Amino acid sequence: MALDQLTSQQAIELEDKHGAHNYHPLPVVLSKGEGVHVWDVEGKKYYDFLSAYSAVNQGHCHPKIVDAMVNQAKTLTLTSRAFHNDMLGKYEKFATELFGFDKILPMNTGAEAVETALKLCRKWAYEVKGLSENQAKIVVCENNFHGRTTTIISFSNDAVARTNFGPFTNGFIKIEYNNLKALEEVLESDSNIAGFLVEPIQGEAGVYVPTEGYLAAAKALCAKHNVLFIADEVQTGIARTGRLLATCGNCSCADKNCSGSPETKPDILILGKAISGGAYPVSAVLANNSIMNVIKPGNHGSTFGGNPVAAAVAMAALEVVQDEKLAENAERLGEIFRAELAEFAKTTDLVLSVRGKGLLNAVLINDTEDSSTAWDICMNLRDNGLLAKPTHGNIIRFAPPLVMTEEQLMDCIAIIKKTISEFKK
Numbered sequence: 064m065a066l067d068q069l070t071s072q073q074a075i076e077l078e079d080k081h082g083a084h085n086y087h088p089l090p091v092v093l094s095k096g097e098g099v100h101v102w103d104v105e106g107k108k109y110y111d112f113l114s115a116y117s118a119v120n121q122g123h124c125h126p127k128i129v130d131a132m133v134n135q136a137k138t139l140t141l142t143s144r145a146f147h148n149d150m151l152g153k154y155e156k157f158a159t160e161l162f163g164f165d166k167i168l169p170m171n172t173g174a175e176a177v178e179t180a181l182k183l184c185r186k187w188a189y190e191v192k193g194l195s196e197n198q199a200k201i202v203v204c205e206n207n208f209h210g211r212t213t214t215i216i217s218f219s220n221d222a223v224a225r226t227n228f229g230p231f232t233n234g235f236i237k238i239e240y241n242n243l244k245a246l247e248e249v250l251e252s253d254s255n256i257a258g259f260l261v262e263p264i265q266g267e268a269g270v271y272v273p274t275e276g277y278l279a280a281a282k283a284l285c286a287k288h289n290v291l292f293i294a295d296e297v298q299t300g301i302a303r304t305g306r307l308l309a310t311c312g313n314c315s316c317a318d319k320n321c322s323g324s325p326e327t328k329p330d331i332l333i334l335g336k337a338i339s340g341g342a343y344p345v346s347a348v349l350a351n352n353s354i355m356n357v358i359k360p361g362n363h364g365s366t367f368g369g370n371p372v373a374a375a376v377a378m379a380a381l382e383v384v385q386d387e388k389l390a391e392n393a394e395r396l397g398e399i400f401r402a403e404l405a406e407f408a409k410t411t412d413l414v415l416s417v418r419g420k421g422l423l424n425a426v427l428i429n430d431t432e433d434s435s436t437a438w439d440i441c442m443n444l445r446d447n448g449l450l451a452k453p454t455h456g457n458i459i460r461f462a463p464p465l466v467m468t469e470e471q472l473m474d475c476i477a478i479i480k481k482t483i484s485e486f487k488k
Contacts, residue, residue, distance in 0.1 A: 071104055089452055091445055096123025099464045099471055101450065110475050112444075112451040112463045117266070117298045117423065119341035121383045122466035128340040131379035132372060139371045144364060154374035161381060162308070162332060164349040168358065169369035173297035173335035174210025176346035179363060180260070180331050181214065183348060184291050185234075186357045188257030192289055199257040202249055202290075204240035208267035209260065209295055240265060241273040243280050250288040258291035258331070263309035266298040269458040270425035272418055278310060279326040291354065294329035297346070298423070301337035302384045302465055305394030305421030308332070330354060340380035345373045389465040393421040396472050400424055400461070403476045413483055424461045425454070426479075430488075432456030440486055449478045 069077070071092040091109070095102040099122060101111045114120060121128060135150065142148045151169070158167050168183070170176045181201060188199040203209075203218045216224045217231035225231075236253070238245040240261075250256055263278060265271040278294075285292040299309035310327040331354065335346035344367075367373070384390065401417050401424060408414040408426075413436075415427040430436040437453035444451055454460050463475065 069104060074104060089441060089445060089450065091450060098122040099467045108448065109445070110449045110463065110471070110478070112449055112461050112475065114462050114464050115341050116336065117301075117303050117462055118336035118339075120301055120303055120337035120389060120465045121340040121380055121387075122464040123341070125340055125342075125380075125383055125466075127383055128342045128376060128379045131375045132342050135372045135375035141367065141370045141372075143366050144369060148369075148371045148374075150371040150374035151369045154369075154378050157378050157381070158347065159349065162334075162349055163328070164332065165351040166349070166355040168348045168350075168355065168363070169373065170346045170348065170365055171344040171367050171373070172210075173333070173346050174212050174215060175365065175368075176297065176333045176335050176348050177209045177215060177260075177295060178212055179348045180293055180295075180333050181258075182363060183331060183350065183354065183358060184258035184260075184293060186362070187291065187354050190357050191353070192257065194255055194257065198255045200234050200236055200253065200255050201257055201293075202236045202238060202246065202259045204261055204265070205237050206240060206265060206268040206271070207260075207262060208265070209262075209297075240268075240271065241277055243277065243284070246281055247284055250284055250290060256288065256290050258293050259285050260293045260295060262295050263299045264304065264420060264423060266423065266460070267454055269427070269455045270419045270423055270460055272420050279324075282327055282329070285330070291330040293331040293333065295333045297333055297335035300332075300334050301381070302390035302393055303337065303421055303423050303462070305390055305397055307384070307390050309420070337384075338380060339373070339376045340383065342380070343373055343376045345377045345380075347377075384465075387466065390421075392467075393465045396467060396469060397421040397424065399469065399472060400476065403473075404479070407480050407483075411483060413486060419461075422462055422465055422467070426459045426461065428457045428459060430457050436488060439488075440483060443482045443486060444478065447478050447482050449475055449482075 074092040092104050093101045094104045099110055100108055102108050155167050168179055170179055185199045188194045189196055206220050209215045211224050214232045218235035218237060219225055236249055238249055282292045294310050296308050310329055311324055332349040339345035404417040408417055413429050415429045417426050419425055428437045432455055437457050437459050441451050441453055451459050451461055
């Protein structure tokens, strides 16, 4: 078998034989990407409507991001944090000023950043809030998705992610998402609460958007009880929902110094995915000095966290978001997408509802979670030139790169309508 000239089937067979089976990909083998499009190894062109789970907000292989990565890789790739490098401080200044925080702790992946935020919250609870050692608890939401490390799956509802991976980590309390009463009750009944970890929109749960005012009210409850409000914006951040951050509230992302809405601005912000435009693993935790200063040398670290390539790539990726007004584009196109699909839903029994914010949207298919209907629709979408993937069985998530034009969006909407209209169970 010539490994440089594989067919799709041969590539899939190689993965199946030599790789761990920890994913169930749609059967398409991609070899090239540019903007909103990807191509498979046979040369067929598709619209990408998943954006690597919102990592590729700036589009595939954005030239400014790729150039930053290549140029830095030719100069200096890695020093570890045993030494300083000339890119990290520039990146830290850029990011903290952009997002409006005193300090940033750079990591590599979203799950790493969540773990970092959990450690930071606990250390703050003991050294600043004054909780007794090993008593701190963190409130989380049911149906959350924050990653799949051992600690994170300890507070997951996903049986597939949890089964046969125990024993699990203690110190977490689960409450219903979008339920302020539940949050208020747990904060009032337990004085050992250190933080509240929440997704502004639950993406993996099916793009579940909370009611208006939920985040602001949750933040106010946390402030009242001296509890840290921790926002996991790994998927919702970096312009995906029509704002630089989903916790930006009504602030204008045309403002290059956007630092979020005070009513919803988190005490700890977790970022990943599109902070690098999908070109390189970059994640980050941001907080003000009153929180971040509890971290001392030796408390936390990463060989690759904050490396020169990551710093260069992240700055370029964030500049693209600003320069190309991707938040504004996501907001405008998202409104068109939901309006078009909601109107279409009235004409078919196969679509129950359409929901989302910005260009993070989902279509709820009229079938049970254990059915194959949503998967089969995605297979037909693939055949018609559009790539999407189900989540939670009967929900299809639609999240294209934010560089999409209105003309391209309307073409995609036509494909979606045609595919669903012609679908037969």
